[in-house]
Amino acid sequence: DAMVIQNPRYQVTQFGKPVTLSCSQTLNHNVMYWYQQKSSQAPKLLFHYYDKDFNNEADTPDNFQSRRPNTSFCFLDIRSPGLGDAAMYLCATSRESLGGAEQYFGPGTRLTVT
Amino acid sequence: ILNVEQSPQSLHVQEGDSTNFTCSFPSSNFYALHWYRWETAKSPEALFVMTLNGDEKKKGRISATLNTKEGYSYLYIKGSQPEDSATYLCAFNNNAGNMLTFGGGTRLMVKP
Numbered sequence: 001d002a003m004v005i006q007n008p009r010y011q012v013t014q015f016g017k018p019v020t021l022s023c024s025q026t027l028n029h030n031v032m033y034w035y036q037q038k039s040s041q042a043p044k045l046l047f048h049y050y051d052k053d054f055n056n057e058a059d060t061p062d063n064f065q066s067r068r069p070n071t072s073f074c075f076l077d078i079r080s081p082g083l084g085d086a087a088m089y090l091c092a093t094s095r096e097s098l099g100g101a102e103q104y105f106g107p108g109t110r111l112t113v114t
Numbered sequence: 115i116l117n118v119e120q121s122p123q124s125l126h127v128q129e130g131d132s133t134n135f136t137c138s139f140p141s142s143n144f145y146a147l148h149w150y151r152w153e154t155a156k157s158p159e160a161l162f163v164m165t166l167n168g169d170e171k172k173k174g175r176i177s178a179t180l181n182t183k184e185g186y187s188y189l190y191i192k193g194s195q196p197e198d199s200a201t202y203l204c205a206f207n208n209n210a211g212n213m214l215t216f217g218g219g220t221r222l223m224v225k226p
Binding site: 041099101 | 150216
């Protein structure tokens with residue numbers, strides 16, 4: 001009954017080596033979000049898609065990109081990971097982009113940068 | 115920058131104890147307040163979405179209250195059980211868009 005799936009659950013990459021994290025959903029929701037959570041900190045929104053419209057948060061580094069080829073899939077690309085990018089990356093979806101819409105989360109991908 | 119604070123950061127209680135923790139958020143431009151439970155190795159799970167001042171919501175032994183004028187929400191757990199052990203996150207909507215600003219969470223550990 002998995003609704004928001006993230007692969008892989010654990011990812012190890014080398015400093016500077018591009019890495020892609022993936023998220024898929026079976027809910028047919030319009031909106032998909034990517035959050036970054038560094039150790040013991042609050043999850044922080046990186047960007048979101050409303051359908052194919054991409055919305056970047058102002059302070060998201062240029063090193064982070066995203067793609068949404070269809071409703072079900074969304075990818076997070078980190079072009080040149082630094083040690084500071086080690087974190088848990090959470091994907092979430094919601095039916096609408098209106099405030100108060102419940103967000104459904106995946107289990108996250110924990111990224112380690114060596 | 116929006117400031118959403120949760121306290122305490124962590125909490126250890128005995129099975130059967132009741133407990134509560136706090137989320138504070140900006141009192142201006144309030145739209146909604148979300149509570150999530152995040153168990154280790156699982157997905158964060160929505161508990162409540164609260165939109166009205168004075169709102170009280172309940173799900174089993176867990177309940178929450180909301181005060182938008184003073185900018186806080188309380189989450190209560192009655193008769194804690196080991197399966198309640200998780201991190202509880204609150205998140206704030208400040209406009210009609212659904213971008214969430216999260217607090218740092220309260221990590222609850224319930225000892226049998």
